[in-house]
Amino acid sequence: MVNDWKSYQPVLLPAIKDLHEISVYEKNGGYKALNTVLKDSDTWSPGRVTDEVKAANIRGRGGAGFNAGLKWSFMPEPDGKPRYLACNGDESEPGTFKDRKLFEFNPHLFIEGAIIAAYAMHVDAIYVYIRGEYRPFVKMLQRAIDQAYEKGYLGKNIKGSDFSVEMYTHMGAGAYICGEESSLMESLEGKRGYPRVKPPFPAQRGLWGRPTTINNIETLANVPLVINNGAEWYKSFGPDSHPGPVLYGISGHVNRPGVYEYPAGMSVMTLINEVAGGVRGGKKLKALIPGGSSTPPLRADMLEGVTMDSDSLREVGSMMGTAGMVVLDEDTDMVDVIWRISHFYHHESCGQCTPCREGTGWLEKTLLKIRDGNGEMRDLDLLLAICNRMEGRTICALADAAAWPVRYSIERFRDEFEQKCKKTVYAMA
């Protein structure tokens, strides 16, 4: 639990005017980490950088929460041929809208982090895969990249060192699946966004068959902080198992929706009631989807003492995800919400694997039937059966992402579902 959140000073999105300008960023300590690493390369060897990031335990902010430094260490030894870093800025999950804030207000922090990551992994080119709908932010990011090139932070022999790296932006054409790391690579290669079968993993065989690491934008933005201040400092934010500053995207029925930066491990209720100004219209809280639409929804009575970190959320049967918290008030029709989420996954399933392609549609159609008052009790068992048949049976996790909200909503809000189904039975009688 983080107690002194009120005195917390944001580090990812500090309140500095025009921080997106490279001069302002530099004036406020920007690119210091990169300069340190490159100038003092004896101390800051690539392996040391990776070790420091690993020690800091930066958990991936894209949803899976894997230790970023550990992921970097999976890259094989350099063999003189190209290697890549792909930065995942394709945030397309309902409830998730944090990366855009970085692109808008602090793009250089992310760029600096990406360059340091490239240095640590001997990468030749960095690709920023950015959601196509983020057109203004693409422009902002590209402007920042151009500035970094002008100042010599990107390109050949960066700041007089032996290290060279190029950085490119790549706009997605608008498919949720392209945020999945292997589909992202397919899309980057100019193909249809289909997940790849693993193994081989991207570090073994990634973009164009070469070793590749895929990191979320926010994850990389944490890297300069770790280099500047050390792993121990970084771990002083929030719980040991899930440390560091987090961008909480709070939306739904709250008075002040938005992206807020606080340490990991913040109390859920504090975030809702104090940070986001409480539930809209003074209503009671009914449910929370803690980390984007794919994470299992929680009932309000389950939130007592729960904090926003992977351990605490796992204990109550949910996940941290992207920390995109969707708050739902007492008037919310859960069947309607879950139907809407299912509609999204049905629409976005890439259609490659049978259980996902057919299961997502079946879920949506059955939920629609219940929502419209035509449900029967057996439909609830059927929904759970469909979820069973989808989970863990596909190449990527989209099927799980589609099944979990349905499964856990039925488990946690069964009364509501049953009520809708019963209504039909009476009407028919």
Place this chain on the structure above:
Amino acid sequence: MPEIFIDNIRYEYEKPGKVLQFMLDNGMDLPFFCYHPSLSVPANCRQCIVKAGMPIFDKDKGTFETDEDGNRKIRFFPKLMTACSLDMADGMVIHSHVTDDLVKQAQADNLEFILINHPLDCPICDQAGECPLQILTYKYGPEGSRFEHKKVHKPKAIQLGPRVILDAERCINCTRCVRFTDEISKSRQLTIISRGDKNYPMTADGETFDDPYSLNTVDICPVGALTSADFRFKARVWEMNQTPGIDMTNGKGCNTYLWTRDNLVLRITPRFNEAVNDHWMPDYARLDYKKYNENRVSRPHLKLDDRDQVKTSWNNAELTFGEELDKVKGSDILVIGSAHASVEDNFAFRSFFEQKGAESFVFLPHVEPGFGDDLLISDDHAPNSNGVRALGFQEEDEKSLAKRIESTKPKIIAILEDDLLGRTGLPGQLFGESYTIIWASNHSETTRSANLVIPVTCAAEHAASYVNVDGRIQRTVPAKETLYTNRRLNLEMSMARLDHYGTKFDNWVSDDNRVDCIPAWEFFSRIPSSQQAERWKTSREIMEAISTRIPVFEGVSYDRMDDENGIQLEIKKITEANTV
């Protein structure tokens, strides 16, 4: 040697590979749709799922952990695995549907998913009878579906290209067709459009699927989504006989199946032969089936007093042939062999005229430089150029042949199965002063100008062998009856259900489709003994003679060709024979 345990039985394996292929190679059955041995592994149908695990190794002790009974403890992977993409590993344990109810249930579950949006119109669908989805649903599927919503309707009967029609509703998104155009034919003309349960294969806007190998996608489509524009709704597979054959349109000699019903060849599909054509064949070779049915020479034809040809009896044709031969010396006969005819026919043809004292044995190869590609089409349009060369026929071109005829003025020109005039542009009057005899299966410009036309069986009607451009000898099996053969009496011919159980009075049987012709070699065996012909009873017998007399063919026999799916000859020797 590394070992793997599948359904509690131990197997050893030499080469690393995928579990599914290993199971198939060892005769085990596992359902799958997207997997194809010659294409990449997308693991997207999720049908071939198995439970897999590895023994737990105790690093400290250096041994495997065991239970009370001394059996190795197995740590199973948390999820069910797709066997098509799962690499075999030493000590791996696999439980398929045979021993694991969870796997069995998962396979049924997956089939329930596949069938929810797939139209269940098997009685109408063109794929019925050879549809893996239909077959595997019976074997592994659930008893019914709980899906009670409206199915997704996708476009029907879209003409993707000149030869392929798509019924998008039936597509189960296995992506075999897309991968075929990406990886094999490399035209990249197909892709999947749209998403989720709405997606299906399609060409780019304004593009047509005119890949020269497009019909292979119809073969590998595991449902009736892609159909051949030519064969669509023509016949049901269970009414047809499926007979192994060889492609007659190209020197590559793709292995084929001829599909016949009521003595008509209705389609040609590729037959797997790793050494020649893998699973594939070009489109134009498939559409060649028509020549087996249409425009056939039936009964001998004779030109009387330089007027029109008339049909005549076999007896008369044989007598006329004998009389014409008696009129001339052997050196007055020009013998033109054929790269379009079999080794056996060319051999019998040559040996007959050799005994008559003929000295000129030539043939005209049918090569079009630049026609071929890197895959299965060679420049050679004939199936047996190497075979004729190996038999010692001298290679000529149009000019040298014309010059030879003009200078030597042969009294008889004997032509075997080759439309010399039609395909080369040689003038008809070239043969004017000679008595022309042709053994032909189809009418052509050459048959129309000939003095005597002997109808012979086509590749679909006889057992014979052909040597492809790479020097591989392969044989055909009769697929069609002639007037003188009978499916029930000929042991080489396959029989469909209707052949077994049908009667003469069934209305699908018609005698009209039996051509009045005989194999060319048989004609020479029929000529009276005064002509000193060598006599053969079967083409098998001829091949035995060839293999003992001609070194290149040493050790070749029908049995070996059957067992080994064709025999690679020493191509060098063939070239030598050619230079003699």
